[in-house]
Amino acid sequence: xxxVSDVPDTAEVEDTLPIARPMRKCDDNNSKLExxxxxxxxxxxxxxxxxxxxxxxxxxxxxxxxxxxxxxPQVREFLSEQRMTELLLDYLLEDSSPLKLxxxxxxxxxxxxxxxxxxxxxxxxxxxxxxK
Numbered sequence: 174x175x176x177v178s179d180v181p182d183t184a185e186v187e188d189t190l191p192i193a194r195p196m197r198k199c200d201d202n203n204s205k206l207e208x209x210x211x212x213x214x215x216x217x218x219x220x221x222x223x224x225x226x227x228x229x230x231x232x233x234x235x236x237x238x239x240x241x242x243x244x245x246p247q248v249r250e251f252l253s254e255q256r257m258t259e260l261l262l263d264y265l266l267e268d269s270s271p272l273k274l275x276x277x278x279x280x281x282x283x284x285x286x287x288x289x290x291x292x293x294x295x296x297x298x299x300x301x302x303x304x305k
Contacts, residue, residue, distance in 0.1 A: 213241075213251060220260040221275050235292035242299050252300060261297045265290065 216237075224231050238257075241248045252258070256274075263272040 210251065213248075214255060217252070217255040217257055217260070220257070220264060222277070225264060225275055225277075232289060232292045235296045238296050239292065239299060242296075249300070258297065258300045261293060261300070265293055265297065 216234075219234065224234055238252070242252075259272055260274055263270045263274040266272075
């Protein structure tokens with residue numbers, strides 16, 4: 174039977190849990206557009222940790238951005254403001270990147286699985302090419 178001192182305090186448990194944001198509702202103070210930009214910003218933030226950690230299954234992440242770029246020039250402007258081009262360069266250059274925007278880097282590719290750069294390079298090309 175655990176002693177009382179072994180049971181963590183509620184505050185200690187809350188500190189270790191990930192912060193879950195409740196779903197926001199649209200009202201006069203925050204428009205639907207602001208919610209979309211907030212969601213897109215959270216997708217961009219995945220480039221710093223989740224995308225490098227899950228390199229084996231992230232082709233869809235880049236394909237999603239490629240499809241979103243087709244929506245309109247606002248997406249390109251948003252990604253420019255979010256410095257997605259720099260994040261992509263840092264991601265693709267791995268350890269040789271001078272930018273060092275992505276912490277805790279892992280080497281892409283393992284003995285039996287090679288890393289597929291195609292979608293990431295295609296997204297980078299789309300971001301640096303002129304608007305159509």
